[in-house]
Structures are given as structure tokens and as C-alpha cells.
Amino acid sequence: MGLGDITADAVSTAMAEHDRLGLIEFCNQHGFDRFRNYVIADDTRRYGTRVITAAAHGRLPGQVPLTPPEVADDDLVNQLLEGLGFEVRELRPPKWTREELTLACSQLFSNDRVAQRVNDPAVQHLAAFLRRLPFHAPQDRGLNFRSVNSVQRKLFDLGTRLPEYKGKRTRGGALDEVIIGEFLADEAEMHRRAAAIRAEHEPKAWALFSAERKHDSDAGSSGVLGSSFVYDNNFSRSQELREGHVVVIHDDEDVLGIARIGRIDHEDGQAGVTKYVAYYGGTWRAVDGAISSDDLKDASTDMAAHDVIKPLDIDKVEAMLARVAVSLPSQAAEARSVAKIRSVRRIVTGKDVRGGEDDGVAPTGGRREIKAKARKGQDKFRKKLIQRYGHVCAITGRCPAEVLQAAHLRSFAEHETHNLDEGVLLRADVHLLFDSGLLAVDPTTRRVVLAPSLSTYPHYTQFDGAEFAVGPSEKAITDHFLAVTGAWIGQQGGNQEGL
Structure with missing residues (x-):
């Protein structure tokens, strides 16, 4: 059987399953991410065309759900669904938020109020940064979300709202004029707001200290090297770690490895102590002493003497790793890999694999589970x-x-x-x-x-x-x-x- 054998009833059954499980659960169960270029429009509900088609195939007699690569051809999937009587729409990028427009206006005003072109590195950097911001859920982003072309167009739209512009205004949005007015009223303050937005959402890297406990102050810092790091809210900057942040694990002598946080779980304990577990096993890359802890200080932005969690300059971290032929873990590659692995495990085990099911129970109390130096063949x-x-x-x-x-x-x-x-x-x-x-x-x-x-x-x-x-x-x-x-x-x- 192929795509052509999928029936309207199978699609409707998949949509009903989607309604019952919810978007995230449904996508996880079938090994898909939440990004959607096209949707089936049914009243006020929206269903990703690819994941619905993949699930519908699993409703056919003797068949299994399709994998993401098997439904990657949007034209073929859309033609099938429309032929079965379903309305397919392209998911348009969402409206610009105040934060996004503040960043765009800051770029415009920093360039003497002239909109730069798509080949300008500043526009390309802004587009890449906007795509990393969390203001829009992945399922709502649609095709070409904050592409370089769309960002250049927004800069031009904003430029037509300036009082010195004498041509015909573009359509833009109502909020465009509001943000332009705020920049005209107090440009310095608006640039500060843009800088604050960047500071909050710029990619971050952290040095995490891992060693056998030597002082009572070490309590709460543990984990399993190459898999997780356990800490609590008594540590300085413990509230600043986020999913997607890069972590560099080190001891007194060496950098042991680097990873990107995939998930952070927490557990409330006694006396107001909250224990956190940052999982990073999917992107762990051992460094095995190629970089020393002293070398790591060159990438620090605030290496306080006894802090277990210390901020790093991510560009310097990347350059340091490049010198020893190691690259930063890819967040996008990890997401694709996790979706694929979940799909395969679901088929093999017959169970849905979500969240941290495979990670076991998070370490509790002050007990240390760290393997400080797993140095296979290391001397x-x-x-x-x-x-x-x-x-x-x-x-x-x-x-x-x-x-x-x-x-x-x-x-x-x-x-x-x-x-x-x-x-x-x-x-x-x-x-x-x-x-x-x-x-x-x-x-x-x-x-x-x-x-x-x-x-x-x-x-x-x-x-x-x-x-x-x-x-x-x-x-x-x-x-x-x-x-x-x-x-x-x-x-x-x-x-x-x-x-």
C-alpha cells in the first residue's frame, strides 16, 4: 500500500486521535516535531498535514504509521488530502510581537533609519536570532518563519512609517507605527530595551563544576557524567539554566565534555530547597582533557572562585573547541534525532516514549551519583x-x-x-x-x-x-x-x- 490507499475515514480517525491526545502528545507518539507548513482546516481546528497522513496510514488494515521522511513531499500529501475532500491551507507566519518589532526597529535606527538588504550580514543575523526566540510556538510558525526575506521586508515596512519617508506606505501592521513612535520619542531607551531582549535570549553557555565532594557547600551538585547534572536553588545562577543552553562540564584540572541541555526537571524538597536535574546525554561529547580548566577561564564572563555554575562566552567556547576539532552540539540535530528515536522505540516496545521515561528516577537528597572521570584508556x-x-x-x-x-x-x-x-x-x-x-x-x-x-x-x-x-x-x-x-x-x- 502507498499514500494513494489512504481513505477519508482513516484521515478522520487520525484527526479524532489528534483531538484526544492533543498536538504535542500526538506528534510525539508518531515521531514528528510540531513544525507545520500546511494544515487541514476544520472549523477552528488545525491539523498538520504530514503527521495526520502518516497516522492515517497506520489505520489501514495490516499497515503501520509512516515516518517523517515518507511524507516529506508536501505537494503529494496535499494533493492526496484535497482529493479526499479536506481543506488544506498554508500556515502563514504569525504576527510580529512587540519584542520582535523592538529588535527590528533597533536595527533600522542603528543603520541611520535605512532598511538593509537581504545580503547584509546584520539582516541575516537578526533573522537567525528571531527564529530562536520563544514568542511563537513551533506549530504556529508556518513556512518561511522570519526568513531573511521576511525580515528585510519588515525593516522596509517600518521605514515607510518614518516621518521623513515621502513615498507610499506599505501595509505593515498597526503595531509597527506604535513601536516607531516609541523610538522617535526616546530612541536611547528603546535601544536599551532591545539590548535587554537580546541579553535575555542570546544563546548561553555555562561551565558546570563536577568533582567529588570536598566541602559541605558542594551538597546538591551531582549527576551522572555524560548524562545529567544535578544542582539545587542554593547555587548562584541556578535559575538561569535553560533547555538549549550549552554546558561545559569540568573538574579541577580538565574539561571533561560538552553538551546542550535537552530537558530540565525539578523536584521540591524540604526547607525550601528545589533540586534540578539537567539532562544532556543526547548531545554529550567527551573532551578528555584536550582543554584544561585553566584554559576555560579565557572563555569566562564571570569566573567567581567557588561558583559551581559559571557563565561563558559561547563564541569563545566555540573557538576553543574548534582548536581541538570538537564542534558545539546541534540543537536542531538533537531534536530530529530524538523524534526519530522515539518513533522507533514506540514501534519496538509498543509504548509511547515521552519526556524522561528512560532516564529513571532523578537523584534525590545529597547523595552523589557522579562518575567524576570516566577515562577509558586515558593516561x-x-x-x-x-x-x-x-x-x-x-x-x-x-x-x-x-x-x-x-x-x-x-x-x-x-x-x-x-x-x-x-x-x-x-x-x-x-x-x-x-x-x-x-x-x-x-x-x-x-x-x-x-x-x-x-x-x-x-x-x-x-x-x-x-x-x-x-x-x-x-x-x-x-x-x-x-x-x-x-x-x-x-x-x-x-x-x-x-x-
């Missing part, structure tokens, strides 16, 4: 290599910290020394090939060569001829090459077991 040698090369395998490129291992160009068992110039970072499987004498580096070209026995493994033959990292000792590379390749061609002295 000082590996840490120094990560600080030198970042999270980059010398052959395959950027890698998650969890699969990067410290490799010796000369056998440690033979020399028992950790010479940094004779060490490289290698992905775990590549490291095994390297130590097994199945991979070497041509010292004349610094490109990878593979043992003939790997020629039937396409996953690894792609690395034949790959450029090797710059930095390791040329003599160590040469010695390793001669020993390994000698074994391949049957030369004596090329015993790979001695590597």
Missing part, C-alpha cells in the same frame, strides 16, 4: 597527545574522544618510554591494525600504506594513500615502516610481533 600520554593534536585521528580525521587511543610508533613493551614525538592518536580499530603490522606510513610521502591482506576490505582500503598527520618523529615513522613492510615481503628483521 597522561594520551592526554598530552590530545592537547597537541586535538580530537583527530592521524589517519581518519576527526573522531569522538571515546574511540581515540594513544599509539606508539615504537613498541612501548620494547622501549618502555612515552616519547610524545613518537606518539600519535589513532582510531581504535586503526590502532589495532597499526599494532598488528597491517598498516604503516611511507616516510617519503607521509601517506598510509596497507598490508596486501587488507585489499579485500573496502572499509579500510579507502585509507590507502591517506595523508598522515604532521608532527610525529620522521625517524620513528621510517623505522616502523621498514619493520612492518619487511614482514609483508618476507624480509628478515620484519617480525611484526616485535613492534
Whole structure:
């Protein structure tokens, strides 16, 4: 069966289910987000065309609901629904709020009251910022919500309300003239209001301190490294953390990892103490000492000596991570991944997966559940290599910290020394090939060569001829090459077991 087999009765049944569960519950159950470009209009109710069509397919005999990619073609979905007698409408972007117009007017007045074009970076930045604001629910945003073109048009609309404009006014909105009037009356105050809106909603990053409890003041700070951070309202700035904020987890010595908060739960306790659990496991990226806690101070905006929660400059955090080949977790990618995983889990388990069902009971009391340093294979040698090369395998490129291992160009068992110039970072499987004498580096070209026995493994033959990292000792590379390749061609002295 395909889309063409969906019936009007199946669609109506899906709409009834939507009414019973509500929009959020219905979308979560079927693995969809709440963004809708087109809706079925039924009196005053609105139903997203894609999710309704996907659910309707599951109402057919012997069929299951469709996934988001299977109903991604709006034209095909809309044609089907209209053919079944349903009214389909494009969801128009919502009206501009006072806050949005204040930001737009601030931009206009900052540019000598001249509306900038779509290719102007300031307009592009404003559009991106407006799309991040929480004033409109995702299901109400519609197609092209605060696109660069729509923002440029609004700047022009506002410009036609200025007293010096002599042309014909555009249609705009009634609030446009009100906000323009407020800027004309007190421009400095309105710019301050715009700055306050930006300060409240700009992307934020936080340094969260994680270590074994040393003082009574540490009570309330716990969690599970790589999954959650537990804190309470006794901590300074505890009320400022929000879903979507970036968090950098560190201890006394190192940055352990970075993530983006996906959800914050709270639980009221005794004596007015509220415990919070910030979950971030979906975007956790281990850093494993590539950045020190001292380095993190360069990104701070207020590193008070004993604060567990400290604000960071997110641009500096991003630049710091880029130097070690780690990128900020993507909020949009996480949302798509969560929706997909929920859909699959619902099919596998036969249960709806919502909220924190998989996270178990939030930690309570002062009990510490932190795993302060989950350092698989971590030692000082590996840490120094990560600080030198970042999270980059010398052959395959950027890698998650969890699969990067410290490799010796000369056998440690033979020399028992950790010479940094004779060490490289290698992905775990590549490291095994390297130590097994199945991979070497041509010292004349610094490109990878593979043992003939790997020629039937396409996953690894792609690395034949790959450029090797710059930095390791040329003599160590040469010695390793001669020993390994000698074994391949049957030369004596090329015993790979001695590597």
C-alpha cells in the first residue's frame, strides 16, 4: 500500500486521535516535531498535514504509521488530502510581537533609519536570532518563519512609517507605527530595551563544576557524567539554566565534555530547597582533557572562585573547541534525532516514549551519583597527545574522544618510554591494525600504506594513500615502516610481533 490507499475515514480517525491526545502528545507518539507548513482546516481546528497522513496510514488494515521522511513531499500529501475532500491551507507566519518589532526597529535606527538588504550580514543575523526566540510556538510558525526575506521586508515596512519617508506606505501592521513612535520619542531607551531582549535570549553557555565532594557547600551538585547534572536553588545562577543552553562540564584540572541541555526537571524538597536535574546525554561529547580548566577561564564572563555554575562566552567556547576539532552540539540535530528515536522505540516496545521515561528516577537528597572521570584508556600520554593534536585521528580525521587511543610508533613493551614525538592518536580499530603490522606510513610521502591482506576490505582500503598527520618523529615513522613492510615481503628483521 502507498499514500494513494489512504481513505477519508482513516484521515478522520487520525484527526479524532489528534483531538484526544492533543498536538504535542500526538506528534510525539508518531515521531514528528510540531513544525507545520500546511494544515487541514476544520472549523477552528488545525491539523498538520504530514503527521495526520502518516497516522492515517497506520489505520489501514495490516499497515503501520509512516515516518517523517515518507511524507516529506508536501505537494503529494496535499494533493492526496484535497482529493479526499479536506481543506488544506498554508500556515502563514504569525504576527510580529512587540519584542520582535523592538529588535527590528533597533536595527533600522542603528543603520541611520535605512532598511538593509537581504545580503547584509546584520539582516541575516537578526533573522537567525528571531527564529530562536520563544514568542511563537513551533506549530504556529508556518513556512518561511522570519526568513531573511521576511525580515528585510519588515525593516522596509517600518521605514515607510518614518516621518521623513515621502513615498507610499506599505501595509505593515498597526503595531509597527506604535513601536516607531516609541523610538522617535526616546530612541536611547528603546535601544536599551532591545539590548535587554537580546541579553535575555542570546544563546548561553555555562561551565558546570563536577568533582567529588570536598566541602559541605558542594551538597546538591551531582549527576551522572555524560548524562545529567544535578544542582539545587542554593547555587548562584541556578535559575538561569535553560533547555538549549550549552554546558561545559569540568573538574579541577580538565574539561571533561560538552553538551546542550535537552530537558530540565525539578523536584521540591524540604526547607525550601528545589533540586534540578539537567539532562544532556543526547548531545554529550567527551573532551578528555584536550582543554584544561585553566584554559576555560579565557572563555569566562564571570569566573567567581567557588561558583559551581559559571557563565561563558559561547563564541569563545566555540573557538576553543574548534582548536581541538570538537564542534558545539546541534540543537536542531538533537531534536530530529530524538523524534526519530522515539518513533522507533514506540514501534519496538509498543509504548509511547515521552519526556524522561528512560532516564529513571532523578537523584534525590545529597547523595552523589557522579562518575567524576570516566577515562577509558586515558593516561597522561594520551592526554598530552590530545592537547597537541586535538580530537583527530592521524589517519581518519576527526573522531569522538571515546574511540581515540594513544599509539606508539615504537613498541612501548620494547622501549618502555612515552616519547610524545613518537606518539600519535589513532582510531581504535586503526590502532589495532597499526599494532598488528597491517598498516604503516611511507616516510617519503607521509601517506598510509596497507598490508596486501587488507585489499579485500573496502572499509579500510579507502585509507590507502591517506595523508598522515604532521608532527610525529620522521625517524620513528621510517623505522616502523621498514619493520612492518619487511614482514609483508618476507624480509628478515620484519617480525611484526616485535613492534
